[in-house]
Amino acid sequence: MSSHRRPGIRLDRVSRLAFLVVTVGVLALYVGPLHSYVTTRGEAAQKRQDVAELRKENRELRARRAALKDRGALEQEARKLGMVRPGERSYVLRGLPSE
Structure with missing residues (x-):
């Protein structure tokens, strides 16, 4: 008998290669959902900030609305816009010294 082995398929190498291919395939399946999760998490943080x-x-707008319900505040805002009551005369003063 000869102690010389015949060259052939080494099952240990084939099984390692198959395991590597399957592992890479499984990891590739996680890339899409992981990317989606990270993107969605970022969008959710932005939406919470918005x-x-x-x-x-x-x-602020509700407080402003409540303040404008007062007749005096409403009149003051109208005057800031340059409005006058009917029958009043509007004057524009120019060249006044600044404070």
Whole structure:
């Protein structure tokens, strides 16, 4: 008998290669959902920030609306816009010294 082995397919190498291919394939299946998760998480953070800003603006606008319900405040805002009551005369003063 000869102790010389015949060259052939080495099953240990084939099984390692098959395991590597399957592992890479499984990891590739996770890339898409992982990217989607990261993107969605970033978008959600941005949306939360947008909502916080809009809530702040809403509070400010509600406070302004409440202040403008007062007749005196409404008249003051109208005067800032240059409006006058019927029968009043409007004057423009120019060249006044600044304070």
